[in-house]
Amino acid sequence: MEIRDVEIFLTLATELHFGRTAERLHVSPARISQAINQQERRIGGALFDRSNRRQVRLTPLGRQLRDDLRPVYDGLRAGLERAHLAAQGITHVLRVGMLPVNGYDLRPVWETFRARHTGWKLRLQQASFVDPFAGLRNGDIDVLVAWLPVEEPDLTVGPIMFAESRVLGVAADHELTRRTSIPLETLGDFQQPEVPPPTPEYWLDSYFPTHTRTGRVIERGPVVRSQEEYLTLISTGEIVTLFPSHVTRYWMRPDIAFVPMRDMSALEYALVWHTESETDPIRALARTARDLGPVSTSDLTVR
Numbered sequence: 001m002e003i004r005d006v007e008i009f010l011t012l013a014t015e016l017h018f019g020r021t022a023e024r025l026h027v028s029p030a031r032i033s034q035a036i037n038q039q040e041r042r043i044g045g046a047l048f049d050r051s052n053r054r055q056v057r058l059t060p061l062g063r064q065l066r067d068d069l070r071p072v073y074d075g076l077r078a079g080l081e082r083a084h085l086a087a088q089g090i091t092h093v094l095r096v097g098m099l100p101v102n103g104y105d106l107r108p109v110w111e112t113f114r115a116r117h118t119g120w121k122l123r124l125q126q127a128s129f130v131d132p133f134a135g136l137r138n139g140d141i142d143v144l145v146a147w148l149p150v151e152e153p154d155l156t157v158g159p160i161m162f163a164e165s166r167v168l169g170v171a172a173d174h175e176l177t178r179r180t181s182i183p184l185e186t187l188g189d190f191q192q193p194e195v196p197p198p199t200p201e202y203w204l205d206s207y208f209p210t211h212t213r214t215g216r217v218i219e220r221g222p223v224v225r226s227q228e229e230y231l232t233l234i235s236t237g238e239i240v241t242l243f244p245s246h247v248t249r250y251w252m253r254p255d256i257a258f259v260p261m262r263d264m265s266a267l268e269y270a271l272v273w274h275t276e277s278e279t280d281p282i283r284a285l286a287r288t289a290r291d292l293g294p295v296s297t298s299d300l301t302v303r
Helices: 003-015 018-025 029-043 060-087 107-116 134-138 184-189 201-207 227-235 280-292
Strands: 092-098 120-126 143-147 155-164 166-171 192-194 220-223 241-244 256-260 267-274
Touching (some): 003 029, 018 029, 092 280, 107 120, 120 280, 134 143
Parallel strands (some): 092 143
Antiparallel strands (some): 155 267, 166 256
């Protein structure tokens, strides 16, 4: 197989849908079908069961080939990327997962790190709040910017990056938009979203309280798995949702309003990493953050 053919096969083995595979690889579905047909002729057996018109399934032969090719392909891509970076004088890439969406606010940390360590590349990427620490444990990211508390025995909590007040996201025509601020007690009248396991309950509860100060239960409603699902449910009035205040600058939408929360403590975000995977670049980023101290985001604007 050519490298492109391997990429097509592995992408289809993940998506199990010709249209989605074509979209991911920016080719036509016919090109995907042609490549798979050629692979099956060379191998001498079917890799996919196409009996379902909407979605395909891997055959036992296809699963075996996927399992054999995946580590080889990943290793090849990693090797090519390392060679490309080395040609630019870059010896290490530090991958930082972001749970908040204000990476621009934290640029003093990023810029100082880059200036201090010109041979290391810093790569920011958005992280999921569903099973948020999986990326650290499986090696997809090196460091995570996460809200506190983080009480995981295999993870190290580093310096605080910033702390922000809370706002409540509501539909633009919601009754709560008539208020200048909202007490926590009011949340007992509305639904908050539910996040599925394996998100740690203690960590989620620190973001979405389960009770008001007088002990009223704050109901959990629809299950959400992405930021876009949050915003859709808020805009339709099905839920109201707590956020750190920086979203008022990064998520400006005509169908959503943000109202300050009156009596909630600031939400702190810190660097977190897998203790056994600690490296010199991770220590260097933590040292940079400590040297600069928490970033003040209250007076920043998005350009």
